[in-house]
Amino acid sequence: MDDIQSKLKSPSKASREDIFGRVISYTCIAAIILLVVSILYFIASRGLATFTSNHVNLISFLTGQEWNPGALDAHGHPQVGALPMIVTSFSVTVLSALVATPFAIAVALFMTDIAPKNGAKFLQPVIELLVGIPSVVYGFIGLTVVVPIIRQIFGGTGSGILAGTIVLFVMVLPTITSLSVDALRSIPSYFRSASLALGATRFQTIxxxxxxxxxxxxxxxxxxxxxxxxxxxxxxxxxxxxAVLMPHNLITPTSTLTSQLTTNIGNTIMGTLPNNALWSLALILLLMSLVFNLLIRYIGKRGAIKS
Known part of the structure; x- marks a missing residue:
């Protein structure tokens, strides 16, 4: 009788494995949370040092057009205006998305509703190939092909928002296409059947x-x-x-937040104003990433299809 009670009280092998699995899962989750919080704290502390330690005005930082952290202006203030980089970053992002979206949706519709078998057979490898190409290859092709063509047609150096938009268009096209394909395939089949049964054509249904x-x-x-x-x-x-200049058109040299970071972060000393100013640019990028993620979650909750 005592042996039976002790066996009932002691956890089984499956229970021990379940507890062990939960411990591993919670440990990994805690490690991920700690890593994210550490990254947020590190970037925020470095980025805010520009305004706390170096006494730079936040408004002048966001609206100023002169970027030369190692020099002072006529009033004795550091020249750390990030507006040209912010404007350029948003310009190339919005323009590339506007150009890529119609192509991506058209390809997705072709793969899912117009020619689902042949479309997926021929276009899926192309999309996977575009995803696998490194960024430096896109940049090198843009530098040796896109920039000279723009220079020959429009004049100037060929570098600018237009060249960046064309390169980013090709880079974001597979991302938008793949997600658009998943979005169209997630629609219940009775949506199509009901529309066709009511006499709608295929393109009216689409x-x-x-x-x-x-x-x-x-x-x-x-x-x-x-x-x-x-x-x-x-x-x-x-x-x-x-070139950290306010873009006046699409073919003048300018600079984005990321290009300024990658160009100068290795040439500054930690803790100095030029270094802190670059970390402030990184903080802007981080905040924008959070905004994008919040928008994705909001749209996903509002637009969930209830079958």
Whole structure:
């Protein structure tokens, strides 16, 4: 009788394995949370040092157009205006997303509804190939092909927002396309069947039913592509011109937040104003990444399809 009670009280092998698995899972989750918090704290502490330790005004930092942290202006203030880089970053991101979205949705529709078998057979390897190409290859092609063509057609150096937009267009196209394909395939089949049964043509079904039903997830795909474009550094750096100037048109050399970071972060001393100013740019990038993620979560919750 005592042996039976002791066996009932002692945990079984399956229970011990379950407890062990939970411990490993919670440990990994805690490590991930600690890593994310550490990254946030490190970047925030370095980025805010520009305004706390170096006494730079936040408004002048966000709206100033002169970037030369090692020099002072006529009033004795550091020249750390990030507005040209912010404007350029948003310009290349929005323009590349606007250009890539129609192509991505058209390819996704071809793969899912117009020619699902042949489309997936021929286009899926192309999309996977574009995803696997390193950023430096895109930048090198942009530098040796895109920039000379723009220079020959429009004049100037060829570097600028237009070259960056073309390069980013090709880079974000597979991301938006893949997510758009998943969005269209997630639509229940009875949406298509009901529309066709009511006498709608295939293109009316696509325009009136499928695109409207998948719109929230398509917007999520576009935001993912914008986040990818906003954080791209090497490819944009090679074609943008890397001149911290307010862009007056699409073909003047300028600079993005990421290109300025990758160009100068290795040439500054930790704790100095030039280094802290670059960390402030990194903080802006981090905050924008958080904004993109919040938008994705919001749109995903609002647009969930209830079957």
């Amino acid at each position: 325009y009136k039913v499928l695109l409207r039903a998948a719109m929230p997830r398509l917007l999520t795909a576009v935001i993912f592509g914008m986040a990818r474009a906003f954080g791209e550094a090497l490819a944009v750096q090679m074609v943008i011109g890397n």
